[in-house]
Amino acid sequence: MGIRDPVKKPAIFLDRDGVINRAILRDGKPYPPESLAALEILPGVAEALARLKAAGYGLVVVTNQPDVARGTTPRNLVDSINETLQHALPLDSIRACFHDSADDCLCRKPKPGMLLAAAEELDLDLSASYMVGDRWRDVEAGRRAGCRTVFIDYHYDEPRPEKPDYVVGSLLEAAQIILNGGTR
Numbered sequence: 001m002g003i004r005d006p007v008k009k010p011a012i013f014l015d016r017d018g019v020i021n022r023a024i025l026r027d028g029k030p031y032p033p034e035s036l037a038a039l040e041i042l043p044g045v046a047e048a049l050a051r052l053k054a055a056g057y058g059l060v061v062v063t064n065q066p067d068v069a070r071g072t073t074p075r076n077l078v079d080s081i082n083e084t085l086q087h088a089l090p091l092d093s094i095r096a097c098f099h100d101s102a103d104d105c106l107c108r109k110p111k112p113g114m115l116l117a118a119a120e121e122l123d124l125d126l127s128a129s130y131m132v133g134d135r136w137r138d139v140e141a142g143r144r145a146g147c148r149t150v151f152i153d154y155h156y157d158e159p160r161p162e163k164p165d166y167v168v169g170s171l172l173e174a175a176q177i178i179l180n181g182g183t184r
Helices: 045-054 075-088 113-122 136-145 171-179
Strands: 011-014 024-026 029-031 058-064 093-097 130-133 148-152 166-168
Touching: 011 113, 045 058, 045 171, 058 075, 058 113, 075 093, 093 113, 113 136, 130 136, 130 171, 136 148, 148 171, 166 171
Parallel strands: 011 058, 011 130, 058 093, 130 148, 148 166
Antiparallel strands: 024 029
């Protein structure tokens, strides 16, 4: 009898700012919190994540943090926010890309590098997984990784994603659709 591959499990990949915690809006565009004191977990997030975790999904945050490369946000602030979220919520992993667009790295969304690396490390089934985000880059990264996509629409003043699988108003609404097998 040979050794079997472990069964891969589905995951929910989540953007951070605007999905897990409140984004700071300036001129209709979302930005990360400027301090640990400004960090606010959005209503319904803890319940949504608990329900998804109980249903067997891995929970992985994938977040672009280009302000570190731009020198406008210290890396230790991003790490502190991530650690706070990791302790407060049932997350399996938080992955951050600290590059700017000009760096042309493989991890910055819309490229799927963070999702692919997490899937490899955590034995996740991308085809049974979802990417939940509030910006076009999130949806595109999910699509490129082979996940179904959920767009949380806050009507930001920026380009919208092309053809997400679902459009919702909150992570709790996204969780309900995912747990209902894709129906509202």
